[in-house]
Every structure is written in structure tokens, then in C-alpha cells.
Amino acid sequence: MYILSDNGRFIASTSAKSYAFVGKATRTSISYTSEQAGVGRRYYYYLSGGKVTHTVSTIAASAGTAKLQFDGSCGSSTTFTWSLSDSSAIAVYEINSAYRPLVFVRSTANSSGAVASIVLVSGTLWRITVVLGYSARTYVDSVELYCFAPISDAPSGYGIALYGADGSVLMHTGKKLLQPAASVTVNSATTDGSTITVDYDASTSLSGVTKPCVLSVDWFRASVTHKASDLSRALLSSSTYGCYYSGCNVAKLVTQRVVSLGFYVSGGAVTFKAASVSTDAPIAQCSGGQAAGTSLYHSLVTTPLPVTLPVIDGAFYD
């Protein structure tokens, strides 16, 4: 038995379970990247036997100042100012579902979200980790997660239900079914190390969707490595500190970043929104014989593309 749509394709059938709306996931915690534990660090450099070594200790994670201390023959210290960007966060959401949920994310012009992982915590409780990008913290609440899962419960009261040959409930009218209104196809992603370029096509039917939410799946990570030479030179400059570091005259600051994505959809147009987050604190390293510079290394890993992401109208499920 089939329930067919206006165009003759099925909405539900007795051949497979239908996906149905479970609910919106509840945010249980949020960690702003400027407040990540370990992001603020103090670096101690020691000169011993003509070589510089360093140790790192964690300090209060907020913008401010940190002290760089030299030991050995240098015997001096200095204080430098550092700051951390505040445009992204990692949030944890939870939802109860008998099955692993599909998650559609509602992004806006000022905030975007991308699901990084979905993990079963216990029983039927799922933990959804989301990377958020935003223009101001007040906008993070506008990101919504619509969760769908196969129907698992029996109908109650009244309505119509479809059962499979094994007697299991496949669909009933007590639930709102998953019915994508449009789709976004991601064709390719590239990076030059500073920007992410994504080529994608959006379904023309997006114009009729009042509250678009895009299925969030994993399809790429970009990692970027910086040599923050300006800071390094200032900290280890022999002219400033009167120190000579034999075989070790450059300190690199390495920042590893992961970039995930969201899509903002409005008025029939789709805009790619990168949500980037630092996942490693700056690490001071001593490397001999290298000139300070602004070299930047990058890599991009994607799942095989293209990938088509369904879009739902969240208004239908509110």
C-alpha cells in the first residue's frame, strides 16, 4: 500500500518505515572559542646549552596579557597582549530518539550551524555536537535543530497507520512525516588556506520554503597551519632581549583550525556559511635555521562529492 503525492511519488508505504519528526534538539551547553580551556597559554623559554626549549602552562582563557619569561643567560621577561576571536562556538544538543536522528539545521543570516557528530549517550539519549558561527553571541539562539527518526511507537487514540508484513508500525498520522521541500547539491570545495570556496546548486523550489533547514552531514574539514612570524620574531628577537639563540632563532606559532559549514537560505537563495573553530591552542615551537615568514600551510579533506542535501521547511514542523 502506498500514499502518493500529487506528482505520483510516494509519501509513505508498507515497504519501509517512514521518517517522522521527533522534535527540536535542546542545547545543553555551549563553549565559545574565546573561552575554550587551554586557549590562553603562557610560554616559558629556557636557554640551556645553546638551545632554547619551552614549556607551556594554561592561563585564564580570555583576551588579555601573558608573560613570556626568559631564563638562563637572558634572565628577562616581557609581557605581550593577545586576543582571541569570538565568532564561533561549539554547542552540545540532546534529543531523545529510539533511532539515530537525522538533523536538519536552521541557520540565519547572522548564525549558522553544522553537525560534527551524533553519539548515543545512553538509552535513547543522543548527543549532537554542533559547530556554530555567528556575527554576535545574541544570535546563537536562533540556530535550531530539527530531528527526524524512523517511526518506532504505535499510534494512540485515532488516525491511520500503516503496518509492515512483520506487524511493525511503519507510519501513522500521529507523526509529521519527513518531506523535503528542496535540496542543495554540493559539487566541490577548495581552499587556498585563507578562504573556503564551495560550489553548490540549489533547487529552484526553495523560493516557496518559508523556514529552510538543511540536512547537516559531514563532508569536509579544512585544517590550516600558520607561522605567526610577527609575534615570534618579537618574542625571540636578539636585538630586543640581547640573547643569541644558537641554531634556534625562530619560534613558530602553529594554529590548527577546523572549518565546518552551514547553509543560510532566504528568499530562494542559498548562501554558504563557513563556521570555523580553533581546535588547538597556539603552540610555540623552536625550529633552527628557518627564517621567519608568513608561510601558511593548508589541507582540505572531503567526502566524495557531489553530495545532495535535502532541505525541509521548518515551519511545517513548528
Added chain:
Amino acid sequence: MSFGASLLTSDGTPSFDLSRDGYSFVEVVSATAGSSGSRSYPELAGWQVFATVVQDASTGSVFTDVASLTVVNVSVSYAAGYPAVSWSYGTSVGSPQPVALFIMAH
């Protein structure tokens, strides 16, 4: 909806929209690191099958979970007259993590 039946939930809102297709659940496959496999669905002959992936990371650190990406190469074929899905592990960023494959049909 221009015509047809309308079925309502208990709060009086439509259970589905006759102008849109539905997506059915086929299964969720948990692919452990390094594994490969395939599934055939002869009972879904004539259907179109989709497969998407989400990390099933459980390192205990949300930051590590976010940093890690395990790529799973997924392909769908209809060579036998019905859909078949196969997958294999590709590259990884960070430590290889288990991956969940959502297999859907419509």
C-alpha cells in the same frame, strides 16, 4: 495541496503534505574504522536510494570530535535492477572514528 485527502495529527495539523515526497528509512549502518561493506535491497526495486554520513565520534572530548573527520566513500548502484550501497574507508583527519551511514529511499 490542490486536492486529495488530508490526515491530521492529534493537534489538528497535517501529518503530511500531498505536494511533497516522503523519505523512508532503510537502515543506519555503523561503519567502524577501516571497514568496508555493502548492502543490497532487492525489495526496493524501482526506488531511489540515498546514503549520507555523520561521524559517530565518542572520544569524550567535543573538541577532538569536531577536529576529527573520517571519510567514507559511499556509492549506490542499480546494476542488478535494484539498489545496492557499498562503502569503504578513505582518508582521515585526526584519529579514525566510526561513522554512521544513513541509508534512505524514496
